[in-house]
Amino acid sequence: MMMGTSLGAPDKPAERRRSGSLPTTLTVAPAVRAWLAVAALGAGLLHAALAASAPLPALIVLVAIGAAELGWAVVTLARDRPPAVRASLYLALVPVAAWAAVATVGATSEAGTILALPPLPLAVASALDLAVALTIAVVLRRGRPAAQNTGAARFLASLALSAVAVCGVTVPALSVTDAGIGAVTVHLEHGGH
Template sequence: MSRMSGTASIAEVRSTQRSAGRASAVAPGVRAFLAVAALGAGLLHAALAPGAPPVLLGLLIAIAAAELGWAAVALASDRPPLFAVVPVLALLPVAVWAALAVVGATASSGSVLVLPLAPMAVASLLDLAVAGTSAVVIRRDRPAPQDTGALRFVIALALSAAAVCAITIPALGLTESGVAAVTVHHHH
């Protein structure tokens, strides 16, 4: 009997360790990437909103506000908010875009999907990166290393920002807001 209780306590310890690993903070470098990717997707959704039909305008603004707010809080805290459901939440904008594409393809007028393809694809790619990265972090069975040093964090943040900017900035230029920003009649 004492042997069984010893086995049960080992299993309980392992279970506690696994749940502690899932409840532990996200590594600073990973948090930096998640925040920057969500920021890029949020900026693209915000730039797409003014050129969207009125029905989609509110939806894109809500998505952009959620992504931008989550990015700011994720970068500031050890554990991003709602982290257990981030993989699902990050896929919602992708699902909305897929639904719009299907409706646009099946509509007789074909005017339902009026959003530019490249910016929506880049925003979806960034949302997929957030969903995939957070799913991997959630599934791992070990706690995240927290004391990785400031230099590693700054390097991870700089590389993440450079990679996200390399795809986000050209896509922003293809939105109606981006075109309007460079075709002003005043020279600055």
């Protein structure tokens, strides 16, 4: 029995799901791209700020992750589709898995934590990375091209709302990193209020 429309034509999204293939070109709605870019930007800033107080091996990893997230955010905002959409779904989960592994090893080792970085910035960066991964998963699951002509006002509104939401969690997390504390201390030493 052939599943599909009443005309006997196969249902293409269902057929695509059964075959496991995803669309070769996938456009993402501007509002979704704004959210993805801003969330990746927040995670990248947190990873870069955490690098300031990390030991050398962790510093290298944090700088690499932060630079990748920041670069991906810029390209995502500039283009019609995020770069490497399918790979980005999994790559956004790499930092989350790394912090989970470090926390697990640190909690089970006799010496205590291996890496003494502040937990709030790590948690917020992980939450933002999870948000990016979940958003990409929904876009890929939908499997159809998004409408691109939704209007500049809608794009600007979604960009502003995304920025407010991400700043609301990123700024407090940045304030407990050594980079954030150093920024306030330097400002106060130079006659700030």
